[in-house]
Amino acid sequence: MQPQPNTLYSAVNSVSDSVDVSPIAKICGEPLLEIPQDLYIPPDALEVFLDTFQGPLDLLLYLIRKHNLNILDIPMAELTLQYMTYVDMMRVDQLELAAEYLLMTALLIEIKSRMLLPTPKTEMEEEHDPRAELVRRLLEYEQMKKAASRLNELPQAERDFTVIQVWIEQNVAEQLPNINLDDLRHAWTTILTRAKVNRHHQVKREMLSVRAYMSQVLRDLRGQEQVEFYDLFSPTATAAEVVVTFLAILELAKELLLEISQSQDFGIIYVRSIDAAESA
Amino acid sequence: MSAQSTPPNQPDALDSLTPEKTSKILEAALLTTQEPLPINELRKLFNHELSAALLSKILEEIREKWRDSGVELVTVASGWRFQTKAEIQPYLDRLTPQKTLRYSRAIMETLAIIAYRQPVTRGDIEEIRGVSVSSSVLKTLTTRGWIEAVGHRNVPGKPALFATTSQFLDDLNLRTLEELPPLEEMRSLIESSDNHQELPFSAPEASDR
Amino acid sequence: MSAQSTPPNQPDALDSLTPEKTSKILEAALLTTQEPLPINELRKLFNHELSAALLSKILEEIREKWRDSGVELVTVASGWRFQTKAEIQPYLDRLTPQKTLRYSRAIMETLAIIAYRQPVTRGDIEEIRGVSVSSSVLKTLTTRGWIEAVGHRNVPGKPALFATTSQFLDDLNLRTLEELPPLEEMRSLIESSDNHQELPFSAPEASDR
Numbered sequence: 001m002q003p004q005p006n007t008l009y010s011a012v013n014s015v016s017d018s019v020d021v022s023p024i025a026k027i028c029g030e031p032l033l034e035i036p037q038d039l040y041i042p043p044d045a046l047e048v049f050l051d052t053f054q055g056p057l058d059l060l061l062y063l064i065r066k067h068n069l070n071i072l073d074i075p076m077a078e079l080t081l082q083y084m085t086y087v088d089m090m091r092v093d094q095l096e097l098a099a100e101y102l103l104m105t106a107l108l109i110e111i112k113s114r115m116l117l118p119t120p121k122t123e124m125e126e127e128h129d130p131r132a133e134l135v136r137r138l139l140e141y142e143q144m145k146k147a148a149s150r151l152n153e154l155p156q157a158e159r160d161f162t163v164i165q166v167w168i169e170q171n172v173a174e175q176l177p178n179i180n181l182d183d184l185r186h187a188w189t190t191i192l193t194r195a196k197v198n199r200h201h202q203v204k205r206e207m208l209s210v211r212a213y214m215s216q217v218l219r220d221l222r223g224q225e226q227v228e229f230y231d232l233f234s235p236t237a238t239a240a241e242v243v244v245t246f247l248a249i250l251e252l253a254k255e256l257l258l259e260i261s262q263s264q265d266f267g268i269i270y271v272r273s274i275d276a277a278e279s280a
Numbered sequence: 281m282s283a284q285s286t287p288p289n290q291p292d293a294l295d296s297l298t299p300e301k302t303s304k305i306l307e308a309a310l311l312t313t314q315e316p317l318p319i320n321e322l323r324k325l326f327n328h329e330l331s332a333a334l335l336s337k338i339l340e341e342i343r344e345k346w347r348d349s350g351v352e353l354v355t356v357a358s359g360w361r362f363q364t365k366a367e368i369q370p371y372l373d374r375l376t377p378q379k380t381l382r383y384s385r386a387i388m389e390t391l392a393i394i395a396y397r398q399p400v401t402r403g404d405i406e407e408i409r410g411v412s413v414s415s416s417v418l419k420t421l422t423t424r425g426w427i428e429a430v431g432h433r434n435v436p437g438k439p440a441l442f443a444t445t446s447q448f449l450d451d452l453n454l455r456t457l458e459e460l461p462p463l464e465e466m467r468s469l470i471e472s473s474d475n476h477q478e479l480p481f482s483a484p485e486a487s488d489r
Numbered sequence: 490m491s492a493q494s495t496p497p498n499q500p501d502a503l504d505s506l507t508p509e510k511t512s513k514i515l516e517a518a519l520l521t522t523q524e525p526l527p528i529n530e531l532r533k534l535f536n537h538e539l540s541a542a543l544l545s546k547i548l549e550e551i552r553e554k555w556r557d558s559g560v561e562l563v564t565v566a567s568g569w570r571f572q573t574k575a576e577i578q579p580y581l582d583r584l585t586p587q588k589t590l591r592y593s594r595a596i597m598e599t600l601a602i603i604a605y606r607q608p609v610t611r612g613d614i615e616e617i618r619g620v621s622v623s624s625s626v627l628k629t630l631t632t633r634g635w636i637e638a639v640g641h642r643n644v645p646g647k648p649a650l651f652a653t654t655s656q657f658l659d660d661l662n663l664r665t666l667e668e669l670p671p672l673e674e675m676r677s678l679i680e681s682s683d684n685h686q687e688l689p690f691s692a693p694e695a696s697d698r
Contacts (some may be wrong), residue, residue, distance in 0.1 A: 054385055055411030064469055100411050139466045140408055148385065148392035150461035157451035159381045160369055162521040164351055164362035166311040166560055167572040168581060179592060179600075181661060185670040187597035188605060191617060212666040215607045215652030218639040256643045257608075257650070274643040308559030308577045309584060311520065317584075325580045350517035368517045371534045375518065375526075 055097070056104035057141045064138070107134060213241075213248035214257075221258065221273040229260070229269035302330065303338050310342075310353065310362050316450055318359035357449035357456065383420070390417050394427050395448070395460060399441035401433050418442070426451065511539065512547050519551075525568035592629075599626050603636050604657070604669060608650035610642050627651070635660065 053059045090098035114130040155161055221227055233245055249271065252258045262269045305325055310317060319332045322339075339360060343353040350368040353360060364372065383391075390413055393405045405413050421427045426448035429440035449455065514534055519526060528541045531548075548569055552562040559577040562569060573581065592600075599622055602614050614622050630636040635657040638649035658664065 054389065055409060057410030096412055104410070135469050137408075137410070138469055141410060142466045143463055144389060144392050144396065144408055146464055146466070147396055147461065148388040151392050151395065151452075152383070152388050154452045154454070154461070155366060156381070157363070157453075160366050161453075162364045162369065162372055162517075163314050164311055164364070164520045165314045165523055166308075166520060167523040167570055168312050168578075179597070179661070181663075181670055183592075183597060184601050184604065184661070187594070187601040188670075190594070191598050191601060211605070211607050215639050218608055218650060218652070222640060257640060273640050304557075304559040305577060305580045308573050309581055311560050311571070312573055312581060313584070321584065324583050327583065350513035351520055362520070364517045364521060368514055371514045372518055372521060374533050374536065375530065 054145075056101045057138060058145070060104065061138055061142055061145075065142075210244055210247045210251055213244050214252050217245065217248050217252060217271075218257065218273065221271065224273075226270040226272035229271050232271060297326070299338070302326070303342060306335065306338055307342055310360055313361075316356050316359035316361040321359065354453060355455060356453055357446045361450075363453075386414070387417050387420055391421055391426065391444075394421075394442050395444050395457070396463060398443040399430055401439035401441055403439055405442075424451075506535070508547070511535070512551060515544065515547055516551050519562065519569060519571050523570070525565050525570040527568035530568065593626075595620075595622070595626050596629055600630055600635065600653075603630070603651050604653050604666070607652040608639050610648035610650055612648055614651075 053062065090101075111130045111134060157163060217232055220232055229249075232249065233242055237245065249258070249260070253260055257274060259272050259274050260269060261272070306322060309322065309325055319335055319339075322335055323330060323332060339353065346353055346362075350365055351362055352365055353362055389409055390405055393408050394400055397404065397408075402413055402418065418427070424447075425445055427442050428445050430443045431441045432438040433441055444457070449457070449459075454460065515531060518531065518534055528544055528548075531544055532539060532541065548562065555562050555571075559574055560571050561574055562571050595618075598618055599614055602617050603609055606613065606617070611622055611627065627636070631638075634654060636651045637654050639652045640650045641647040642650055653666070658666070663669065
């Protein structure tokens with residue numbers, strides 16, 4: 001009995017039905033369309049055979065379902081001989097698989113031998129049918145094989161559909177830590193505390209505004225050869241601001257950060273950043 | 281001392297949110313995130329001030345609006361997401377011709393056993409399949425994010441117990457494991473013509489998940 | 490045998506591609522990738538059988554269609570892509586609340602020194618802190634736009650003088666540097682502690698969240 005190639009495919013590759021399936025293989029140029037009908041595998045087809053079936057359970061299931069093989073009527077003697085031949089060949093690089101097939105053969109032979117032994121009627125009720133465990137395993141495997149096939153038919157991300165992912169245009173600057181005045185105060189007190197503890201550092205009374213204006217004056221001078229003294233004072237400055245700006249200029253001069261020059265008495269006073277003067 | 285800097289774009293006050301704008305925001309959020317978004321996450325968009333029921337209603341409207349496009353709004357295990365329809369995929373595949381995401385039978389059978397019998401050890405899987413399970417099979421499934429070790433069985437060797445992840449459900453468009461195709465009853469393997477007594481074996485119960 | 494070898498969804502023959510379907514495919518392709526797609530890449534979707542001019546025309550139609558949504562189709566240097574509109578960003582930000590980010594102690598102390606002692610050089614900061622200041626600390630503060638070099642001190646090596654910027658004041662909701670917590674107040678805190686051996690500050694590490 002020669003199964004039609006089509007039924008053969010669906011039987012052997014039921015999982016791959018919905019997937020891409022190439023012909024089973026070509027052996028010596030001949031396409032292999034047949035799956036062996038008993039447990040004997042021609043040596044040259046062995047590799048293909050190993051690819052086609054997932055293991056001894058898979059093969060046995062196939063033989064039972066497609067060829068109505070009666071697991072009781074397997075010609076054990078002949079089969080064993082055949083199996084031993086290719087197990088020898090498989091041993092080279094498929095040792096583990098060879099062992100699994102061998103184990104299956106042994107199991108089948110055991111079942112057969114136990115079935116052949118006459119069993120006293122009384123014992124029959126207690127003792128399990130020797131086929132029970134194998135049948136249970138075959139059915140469970142078949143069920144999972146079928147489930148795998150159904151699972152494979154479900155739509156699958158990336159294979160059957162793609163998840164939408166639109167670019168988020170980051171128009172807001174990358175998230176950065178925010179600080180508040182308490183953080184700053186905390187940092188400063190930590191420094192002071194440590195300075196006090198470590199070095200008995202004298203904390204000077206500091207006119208903060210002078211420091212701020214020192215920065216501003218340096219900013220105004222930045223990139224300029226020199227600036228007229230009066231230009232450093234904002235026309236809208238309050239009296240206090242003028243004083244503080246003046247103090248800032250003096251402080252900068254003292255710290256040698258800027259140079260104040262006047263070429264003649266009552267002439268224009270120029271202020272230049274020493275930085276600029278040096279690099280010019 | 282509240283010196284927090286304010287972001288350049290301040291979200292509207294809730295009362296100025298028109299239904300259209302609400303819908304636009306929901307749609308944009310779902311279009312931009314690859315991970316499915318559950319309703320509760322979507323409520324964050326509106327500082328939890330819109331009810332889950334209202335959002336569900338709007339989401340259904342969005343789903344309806346997209347019906348005729350190449351993209352659909354679906355619900356999966358972890359929430360709502362947009363994805364392309366199957367009919368579009370063959371075209372998209374042309375952009376990335378090298379990708380082949382078809383899994384071997386060994387992988388699919390292993391996956392099925394884990395999905396339907398979880399949690400299981402590698403030994404359990406080998407017992408069912410009748411062959412050893414290669415590490416690469418488990419690695420492929422783990423890397424894909426479909427299975428994970430959820431514990432260890434308290435037997436010698438402490439083998440890892442594998443289960444499927446919510447990513448697995450998401451990637452198969454499922455909301456729960458119950459939506460997996462039901463297990464089928466298998467035909468008895470022993471012919472009734474068999475002279476021997478009929479054996480009372482049936483397939484393992486389908487409900488045995 | 491051909492039944493199995495064809496994928497489940499075969500792309501339509503070109504002649505059966507309606508303008509609507511062409512548009513649907515383009516739209517879906519652009520929605521699935523964050524990378525901009527140049528026209529030439531988009532032509533692959535149709536096996537290069539549709540002209541660049543035709544695709545450009547359809548893309549313009551898609552752009553028009555999306556005009557009122559929270560997402561827009563734009564052309565950037567390397568091609569076409571969908572991206573969110575600025576008005577949606579504040580809502581999306583709510584989905585990914587940043588863990589409260591904090592600057593390191595080194596950064597905060599450096600900033601405090603620059604704020605209160607400006608203009609100062611790196612050497613000044615190191616002297617006050619008693620430890621060296623890494624370049625990355627100054628870089629972080631410069632990048633943030635909170636400090637800038639306003640000149641150089643005329644000593645060997647010409648070290649840069651750092652000062653705080655107006656951005657720093659803005660970000661702290663201050664109008665002027667005078668609004669910083671006064672040093673006086675803090676000094677009294679420290680001095681009052683002189684009476685006791687114990688300082689009223691918890692260990693810097695502990696309070697340095």
